[in-house]
Amino acid sequence: MTPLDSPSTDIAISVRNLSKTYRLFGHPGDRIRQFFSLGLKQYHREFAALSDVSFDIRKGETVGIIGRNGSGKSTLLQLICGILKPTQGSVSVRGRVSALLELGAGFNPEFTGRENVFFQGTLMGLTRGQMEARFDEIASFADIGEFMDQPVRVYSSGMFVRLAFAAATHVDPDILVVDEALAVGDAAFQSKCMNRIRQLQARGISVLLVSHDLNQIAAHCDRAFLLDHGRLLQSSSPKSAIDEYRRVLNTRAPVPRTAAQGSANTSGRQATSLHQRDSSEVRYGSFDAEILEAGWFDENLNAAQILSHGQRYALKIRLLSHCAGLRPFVSYVIKDAKGMVVCGTNTLIEGLDLGVLSCNEEAVITFSLPMLLTPGTWLLSVGVQGTGIEDNPVAYDHRTDYLTFQVTGPLRHGQFSPPLALQIEKSVC
16 A cells, blocks of 8 residues: 555545444443453453454545444544544544534534534634635525524524534535435435535545435445445445445345356246346345346337337336245336436335235236336346335345346436427417
8 A cells, every 4th residue: 555645645544454342331330340350350341333444545536335323334434533543453544524423513502603613613724714704605505594693502403414514515625524414404405415515526525425325325426335233345336335235234145146146946947038137236135036037028028128218118027936925026126327226116016916926936027117217228126025024025036237228219318308298389479
């Protein structure tokens, strides 16, 4: 690795073998017992919030961090920001870090919004004159009106995040850290924030973004980290990390299945397809039932992988049950080339009951729909699920990015282009 203090380096953040361990005590008195035991007896158990994490983030790179609750995301950001000290390992940061962490962090509730803005500027090393020069812009972005001169303790969560984001992004940071705070704001403010982040990206500022909104990660990040139980499972493109995250959420299997591996419970019948499947397919599930094949068909029932915008197509999904008594439902999801979900549904939502299937029974489900996606390359994922405890879906067979297909037609903006009826009226004065 190039040393961080080298003039030629383009590394903004370097993390090496980073770990953070907490001592958990079962009873408040155990802390005192532990102190007087002189290490001869242990009255606590250790919890590893982060374990042996290493990575580099380059200047101008936007990195998304995803993972389940408790996976170590917030701990990692607090270590990078210097709020926590590591148990082991090191964090090296080049440049000014501006952070928007959990609500309340860094703001004095007894100070007014105005006072907190200037206080934040002082913490970032800016003079009062520099903050006065940009205060109007911060106030305009936050748009909280007269509450700017009220104590922060009377703010709603939405007002707080407006002010916190405005202050964090207007102090000329080299690195911006955002930890799920944008989820509090309304849709219009979230859009405003993402536009501001894009402006910072264009200026070469590094961004670390923690979010449970996977579409947000896919749309705005150059790379994504997947954390699970304090370990860095994957550092890759957002699409690959999101696909692996979905697998982790929906299966206990330690290794993802790929298209080439097939099913552990396969009936011995070779699944065929008239469609070219995507080589990056990720497959997981219990395989109590499996998807044998899926694909698009035109009105003459010819297999189609190049679809015409505006034409009607049938998406056929063929499944095989390996267990008697299953009552599954079938789903499809369409994503763009970056992995952002654009549409999808399932038979349960649409009111189609597949009934109870017997062992080795096949079923073919057909979704008939007009192709309204704009011209481009799209990814199709298909799955068969069951209803588990408390109606939580159980993945029998989920085939992420099962196939790639093309949509052709006149160039249009956006991802969908609905049918239009145009009319013009003219009159002579």
